[in-house]
Amino acid sequence: MNKYVKQLKEGILDNNPVLVQLLGMCPTLATTTELKNAVGMGLAATAVLVCSNLFISLLRKFIPKQVRIAAYIVIISGFVTAVELLMRAYLYSLYQALGLFIPLIVVNCIILARAEAFASKNKPLPSMVDGLAMGLGFTFALCLLAFVRELLGAGTVFGYQIPGYTPMVVFILPAGAFMTLGFLIATVQKIRSVTAERAKQKQTQGIKPASAAAEAASGEEEKA
Amino acid sequence: MNFGQILLMMFTALLVENFIFSKFYGCCPFLGVSEKPSTALGMGMAVTFVITVSGAVTWVVYYCLLEPFGLEYLKTIAFILVIAALVQFIEMFLRKFIPALYSALGIYLPLITTNCAVLSSALLIVQNGYGFVESVCFCFAASLGFTLAIVVFAGLRTRMENADPPAAFKGFPLTLIAAGLLAMAFSCFSGVKF
Incomplete structure (x- = not known):
């Protein structure tokens, strides 16, 4: 069970498909003008991802290697059509x-x-859990972006008006989509580099006392 | 539609409703394959070629196969299969008969199957109810808009290589922000309505 929790955390945070792997940019930029749309898009993609991962995993021993991409696309488009009809x-x-x-x-x-x-x-x-993790990671990234864009661009959160705020329409426009995502990914990169540095420091601190003692000892020797 | 209307539709597809900057179709190759103007031009030409041909073929498939049998709901599956097969076929055809063009576009062709600009232009034709000639013109103009966007952006990015941004902005974030500025420039066209 613990393995699956780790997989979920990996998909949503450490290895987020949008913010870290930088995949799926078109829907990320296009459907994040409102939180409502972002949640809908994210969950629709999650449903397709879980189903397609399950089916591809079940069929993995039967699909010939040469035509695998075409086979995957057929499976995926089947589920997408089903989701489309259900949503309609x-x-x-x-x-x-x-x-x-x-x-x-x-x-x-x-x-x-x-x-x-x-x-x-x-x-x-595990494939299904991976699909769920990646889908939720995708939804999370979309919601984050849509929250910022809707708040700044329309002055609303989930359609509720924030009183006394003049919206900056540029955040709703395509230009705002590119820039907000740019700043968001820059923030993620900063956080990642800081945590990586901290982890490194922790490691060196663990080693330091020994090496520092050795240095001090050698220094004393020189003095002597 | 008469000739003038088709011309206006093409202008709209090329600039006003540019695939990248107003619709976000095909952003992955736009952000991924725009490091050098030469590769960007190659990608753009390959996309233009495939979209124009696939627009014609998917129009025929939809109006001669799907619609008479009442299978419109299968259009997503049918179109993506047609596009995948078409890309494969174009690749084989070019390799055999026009090797010069193949060596220029070859490496970009396999990437195009999953370029959403191709599928979305096929779906837009059906959505807007274009006739055959209009469809081909629309596809050509829209994909030319994609090429314009990616080449202009590649030119911007070569200049950005010399810049020294803060560490967190290096790479992808800076690219996105530059794309945002370019999108702002392109949004000037959005006031142009006929």
Whole structure:
């Protein structure tokens, strides 16, 4: 069980598909004008990712190596069509807001990347967990970006107006999408470099006393 | 649509509703393969070629195969299969008959199957209800807009190589912010309506 928790943490934080692996940029930039759309897009992609990972993992011994990409694309587009029809039936406003980006989940690089890198080599259950982890990581990144853009660009959070705030429309426009994501990824890189440095310091601190003592000893020897 | 309307539609697809800067179709290759103007031009040409051909083929597939049999809901699956097969076919054709063009575009072709600009232009044709000639013109203009965007951006990025940004902004974040500035420039066209 612990293994799966670790997998989830890996997907959402340490190895986030958008913020760290830099995959799936088109839906990330396009559907994050509102938090509502971001959640919808993220969960739709998560559903497809879990199902496609499960199926590809089940079929991994039957799919010939030469045509595997085509086979993956057929499996993925089947699930995408199912999700699209379900959304049109039950979540029509969201379906209209996301527009072409629902069918475009087919060519989302995150899904193909997980199929190729994980599901084609692992058992069904871990593959499903991997799909869930990566999907939630994708949703998390989308929500983070959409939260900033909606707050600054429209002055709302989940559609609720913030009183006394003049919105800066540029954050809703495409230019704002690129820039906000740029700043977000810069923040992530900063956090990663700081934590890496801390880990390094901890390591050297562990070694330091011994080496410092040795240095002090050698210094004393020289004095003597 | 008469000739003038088609021309206006092409202008709109090329600049006003640019695939990258207003629709975000095809951002992955735009951010990934734009380090040098020469590779960007190669990618752009390959994309233009594939989108124009796939626009024509998917139009025929949709209106001659899917619609008569009431299978419109299968369009995503059908289109992506057609595109994947087409890219493979174009690659084999170019390697056999036009080796010069193959050596220029060859390495970019396999990447194009998963370029969302190709699938989205095929879906947009159906959504907007274009006829055959309009579809081909639309695809050509839209993919030319993609090429324009990626080449201009590659030119920007070669200049940025000499810059010395803070460590956290090195690489991808700086690229994104430059893309944002370029998108701001392109948003000037969004006021142009006919």
